[in-house]
Amino acid sequence: MVSGNSDESVSGDSEESVSGGSDDLASKSSDELVVNVNSHTGEPETGFDPLLGWGCGHVNFEPLIQSTLFKSADDGSIINDLATNYSVSSDGKNWTVYIRDDVRFTDGENLTAEDVAFTFNTAIGSNSELDMSNLEKATAINNTAVEFKLKEPQSSFIWRLRYVGIVPEHAYKKETYGSNPIGSGPYKLVEWDKGQQAILELNENYYGKKPYFKKITMLFLDKDTALAAVKSGDLDIAEIEISHANQTVDGYKLVALPAARAQGLSFPMQNNTGKKSLQGDPIGNNVTADIAIRKALNIGIDRKNLLEGVIYGKGAVEYTGVDQRNFGNPEAKVNDSNPEEAKKILENAGWKDTDGDGIREKNGTKAEFKLYYSASDQTRQALSVAVSEQAKELGIKIDLVGASWDEIYANQYSSAVLYAYSSIDTFNLYQQYHSKEADDTYRNPGLYNNSVVDGYLETALKSTDQDQATKYWKLAAYDGNTGFGPAGDATWLWLVTIDYLYMADETLDMGTPQRNAGADVLGNIYEWKRVDTNSPTSK
Numbered sequence: 435m436v437s438g439n440s441d442e443s444v445s446g447d448s449e450e451s452v453s454g455g456s457d458d459l460a461s462k463s464s465d466e467l468v469v470n471v472n473s474h475t476g477e478p479e480t481g482f483d484p485l486l487g488w489g490c491g492h493v494n495f496e497p498l499i500q501s502t503l504f505k506s507a508d509d510g511s512i513i514n515d516l517a518t519n520y521s522v523s524s525d526g527k528n529w530t531v532y533i534r535d536d537v538r539f540t541d542g543e544n545l546t547a548e549d550v551a552f553t554f555n556t557a558i559g560s561n562s563e564l565d566m567s568n569l570e571k572a573t574a575i576n577n578t579a580v581e582f583k584l585k586e587p588q589s590s591f592i593w594r595l596r597y598v599g600i601v602p603e604h605a606y607k608k609e610t611y612g613s614n615p616i617g618s619g620p621y622k623l624v625e626w627d628k629g630q631q632a633i634l635e636l637n638e639n640y641y642g643k644k645p646y647f648k649k650i651t652m653l654f655l656d657k658d659t660a661l662a663a664v665k666s667g668d669l670d671i672a673e674i675e676i677s678h679a680n681q682t683v684d685g686y687k688l689v690a691l692p693a694a695r696a697q698g699l700s701f702p703m704q705n706n707t708g709k710k711s712l713q714g715d716p717i718g719n720n721v722t723a724d725i726a727i728r729k730a731l732n733i734g735i736d737r738k739n740l741l742e743g744v745i746y747g748k749g750a751v752e753y754t755g756v757d758q759r760n761f762g763n764p765e766a767k768v769n770d771s772n773p774e775e776a777k778k779i780l781e782n783a784g785w786k787d788t789d790g791d792g793i794r795e796k797n798g799t800k801a802e803f804k805l806y807y808s809a810s811d812q813t814r815q816a817l818s819v820a821v822s823e824q825a826k827e828l829g830i831k832i833d834l835v836g837a838s839w840d841e842i843y844a845n846q847y848s849s850a851v852l853y854a855y856s857s858i859d860t861f862n863l864y865q866q867y868h869s870k871e872a873d874d875t876y877r878n879p880g881l882y883n884n885s886v887v888d889g890y891l892e893t894a895l896k897s898t899d900q901d902q903a904t905k906y907w908k909l910a911a912y913d914g915n916t917g918f919g920p921a922g923d924a925t926w927l928w929l930v931t932i933d934y935l936y937m938a939d940e941t942l943d944m945g946t947p948q949r950n951a952g953a954d955v956l957g958n959i960y961e962w963k964r965v966d967t968n969s970p971t972s973k
Contacts (some may be wrong), residue, residue: 447576458685464964466649470660470672471936471955476655477632482623484599485553485560488612492857495954498634498650500599500617503531503550510760510858510949511683512596514947515642516545516618518578521570522898526587528765532579537641539602540622547574552603554582565861566594587896587905590861620645620960630654646963650956664937671938673955676813679935681747687940690748690933691947691955694758695856697817698928699805701728702848703880716848717881721803724796724836726783727830728924729757733768734776734828735821741930744816748935752928754911754919755855756863766912766919776828789830794829802831803850815850817929833867845950850927853879856953864891867910867918867925882925886916941966 448762480486482499489497496505505515520751537545557564568591570583583903584591606617606696615623620642621634636648642781655663660672665683674681679688706718721727750758753767780786785794785801794801807814816838822832832850842851857864865871868891869883887910911919918925934953938944945961948954 463649465647467647467652467904467962468651468652468653468668469668469956470655470663470669472657472660472673478612478627481626482615482632483562483608484601485557485606485608485610486612487563489599490597494593494597496957496959497599497617498619498621498959499615499623500601500619501537501545502595502597502599503533504596506596506948506951506954508946508948508958510951511535512592516550516600521779524898526589526896526898527584529582529584529591529595530575530579531582535578535642537618538639539605539616539618540637540639541602541605541616543602543604544577545600545602545618546577547580548577549603550574550580550600552606553598553600556601556606557598560768564594566596569594587898588861589895589897589900590859590864592900593859593861594819621650643960645959647959652961661937666677669937669939670942671936671955674935674937676745676748676935678933679748681937683937685940686937689936689938689944691752691936691951692750692758692931692949693856693934693951693953693957694756695749695854695932695934695953696752696755696757696928697814697852697854697930697932698752698755698926699731699821699850699852700846700879700926701850701921701924702846703882703925704847706848711847713844715844715846719803719848719850720799721801722850723922724783724785726779726785727801728927729830729920730776730779730785731825731927732828732920732924733770733779734773735824735929736771737929738771739824740817740820744820745813745930745932748933749931755866755926756911757928758931759858761860761863761907763908763911763917763919765914766908766917766921768920773827780829785829792826792829793831800831801829802833803904804833804835804845805852806835806837806842806845806849807852808839808842813932814854818852820832821927847881851879854932856931858951860894860903863907864895867891880925882918882923884918884923886913886924887918 449968458719478488482488484497484500489495500518503517504512506564507513516533522529539545551572553575558566558569568585568588570585573581575581602616610652618636620640622637624635625633632652634650657675661674663669664672701722702719703723705723706720709717711717741751743747754762756762780794784796787794792854807818818834822834825832865877867882867887869888890906890910894903897903912921916922941964943963943965945958948957951957
């Protein structure tokens with residue numbers, strides 16, 4: 435095996451085919467799996483504790499060791515896991531979830547509604563990235579029913595119920611649980627060598643469909659070292675950088691899993707009047723505050739060119755940030771790659787190049803603004819460069835600034851920023867576009883404020899019916915007149931979504947990946963199996 439602290443790196447631009455295979459994989463059983471998938475199982479600093487972020491928080495994924503009330507179907511819809519049904523009160527503030535009565539933790543104790551209530555009540559006071567701020571209290575009604583009392587109606591609360599793994603009240607201690615977790619999921623942790631690997635083995639008493647793989651060894655390698663391990667045949671599957679999209683390794687296949695991981699430019703929506711944020715950061719930009727600039731960029735930019743030229747076609751063009759989600763609104767899109775139409779928009783709005791320097795101006799203000807991106811992210815840098823080059827053809831000058839996140843956050847209210855958003859949780863739409871969130875957070879960096887959009891977002895959030903909520907999430911993007919999408923206020927310049935890329939052993943059958951959940955590659959581990967183990971190419 436390859437050590438987790440190796441400094442070996444692999445060039446990303448080679449298309450050379452490299453021989454794989456190893457004695458390590460040849461010697462293990464066909465029902466054992468060796469993985470390195472940072473997006474899913476990057477080593478958790480606080481251990482395998484859902485209340486401290488394992489499986490939920492900033493990144494959501496199947497916790498494997500614990501069960502959740504709900505899980506995701508292949509099409510991305512929510513289906514039952516521990517839950518058998520749920521109901522929502524007419525005021526939207528009380529959710530009642532009914533659970534199975536045949537589930538046991540790996541220590542043999544029954545899982546009851548008391549454990550569910552304990553898990554969520556403990557989550558309220560945790561210091562993790564779990565957002566339980568709207569949950570007032572969870573109460574076990576009986577062994578198989580738990581009531582969640584919310585402070586305010588929240589249709590998106592279903593996503594809180596979806597991803598939080600249930601822990602046992604009788605065996606949970608914050609200081610020790612993460613390194614010795616007891617759960618009811620399909621696997622149990624049997625070994626954790628910090629900084630190196632974790633080993634999971636099948637939970638023979640699991641109530642659901644048992645996975646084919648009885649043992650999973652998770653290695654904690656950086657992506658370049660993981661690719662080197664693939665070339666040595668030490669891994670069944672490894673997540674790789676988009677820059678390695680043209681790599682080939684004998685005995686392995688490249689798997690691209692969509693994730694709706696949208697990349698886009700946030701635009702400051704207010705004019706620069708000298709205002710400062712509570713932290714003293716500048717607010718406003720007289721160029722991006724003009725809707726003509728934002729509209730022209732959305733219409734003039736060639737997204738397909740970015741898709742093919744920057745991310746090797748491993749993704750999709752993106753217009754609203756949520757095109758790939760079931761609450762995305764296709765009516766909010768615009769026809770892009772139309773520089774002539776973009777120029778007309780600029781001309782009609784008074785943006786003209788009167789001095790012949792190639793940059794338009796209006797009332798003495800040049801069509802020029804800064805675009806910040808993470809200096810450590812090569813893909814965002816490449817996208818930023820490509821966008822600036824296309825904008826130049828429209829007469830708009832974009833000055834690129836690679837920076838640390840501290841510097842980016844300090845300038846996000848006065849400059850464009852290349853951000854990435856990929857959450858399936860609809861509450862993120864509320865946070866991103868509601869004027870209430872136009873404060874000192876990165877959720878609504880443009881400080882967008884539209885009362886009509888606010889109304890749609892509030893109606894969606896307060897809805898007790900998911901279909902009705904979806905209707906209003908869509909209207910917030912565009913209602914035929916206004917919205918946050920490019921057909922409306924063009925609040926962002928969304929560019930592309932980027933797939934998660936994996937090198938997988940050819941003998942792995944990964945089933946049907948969950949729709950737009952590429953980061954959660956092991957989320958459908960129940961469908962995985964190894965095939966053709968006696969073929970010449972198998973390990």
